[in-house]
Amino acid sequence: MGEQLVLWGIGTSRTIRAHWALHELDLPYESRPILPRSGETKTPEYTALNARQKIPLLVDGDFRIGESAAIVAYLSQNYSTPEHVLIPEGKSLQARWLEWCFFVVAELDSTSLYVMRRHGTINGLAHIYGESPAVVTKAGEYFRDQLRHVDVALSDGRTYLMGDQFTTADIILTTCLTWAIDYGVGICDSAMPYLERTKARPAYQRAALANKPKALACS
Numbered sequence: 545m546g547e548q549l550v551l552w553g554i555g556t557s558r559t560i561r562a563h564w565a566l567h568e569l570d571l572p573y574e575s576r577p578i579l580p581r582s583g584e585t586k587t588p589e590y591t592a593l594n595a596r597q598k599i600p601l602l603v604d605g606d607f608r609i610g611e612s613a614a615i616v617a618y619l620s621q622n623y624s625t626p627e628h629v630l631i632p633e634g635k636s637l638q639a640r641w642l643e644w645c646f647f648v649v650a651e652l653d654s655t656s657l658y659v660m661r662r663h664g665t666i667n668g669l670a671h672i673y674g675e676s677p678a679v680v681t682k683a684g685e686y687f688r689d690q691l692r693h694v695d696v697a698l699s700d701g702r703t704y705l706m707g708d709q710f711t712t713a714d715i716i717l718t719t720c721l722t723w724a725i726d727y728g729v730g731i732c733d734s735a736m737p738y739l740e741r742t743k744a745r746p747a748y749q750r751a752a753l754a755n756k757p758k759a760l761a762c763s
């Protein structure tokens with residue numbers, strides 16, 4: 545484990561999660577900068593690695609894992625050190641951490657933002673999945689409604705979702721908030737200073753560079 549970490553995929557709000565966790569944990573890795581909707585996830589070489597034909601994918605020796613939230617959880621569980629930790633200690637705090645991770649992935653990403661992307665025309669995939677302004681509007685409203693729970697959590701003055709400790713739940717949430725802003729969906733008041741804090745982290749800055757395509761090659 546850890547002899548050679550290889551991360552496939554750049555350019556999306558899902559791929560940056562894995563780059564960010566690697567940088568937070570200060571792990572050396574090799575980046576294979578393939579892009580979505582470029583044909584690069586469909587090549588025989590990549591399909592042999594990941595039959596789901598999606599990015600990101602982390603290869604750790606003989607072990608391979610996809611799904612951005614699972615990748616960052618895997619990295620934090622296996623590579624946290626006393627200096628670099630991305631997961632809280634103790635059963636109940638770990639359960640709470642998982643709850644936040646699932647909440648952000650299920651309610652903010654998959655049910656809301658990704659639905660907007662699938663059926664939207666602005667930066668969207670309506671040409672593939674069908675245009676539906678009503679669905680986009682409803683998904684945006686649902687996002688705002690679910691964001692109330694984040695607002696309540698952040699309004700008690702805590703620095704990160706779990707309190708003082710930065711965890712992978714913050715990585716996933718930050719990418720969703722950024723994605724929402726890009727889509728013109730308003731975010732809650734407490735989220736703006738929160739985003740400033742998370743994005744000011746040096747590991748985020750490095751990950752953003754690592755995740756950036758050299759030339760714009762995807763929509």
Ligand SMILES: N[C@@H](CCC(=O)N[C@@H](CS)C(=O)NCC(=O)O)C(=O)O
Pocket residue numbers: 556557558559579580581582583584585586597598599600610611612613
């Ligand atoms: N739930 C997955 C979603 C991964 C996903 O849908 N990735 C897209 C890019 S964001 C992809 O690889 N699509 C295939 C392609 O465009 O070739 C995750 O969080 O990792």
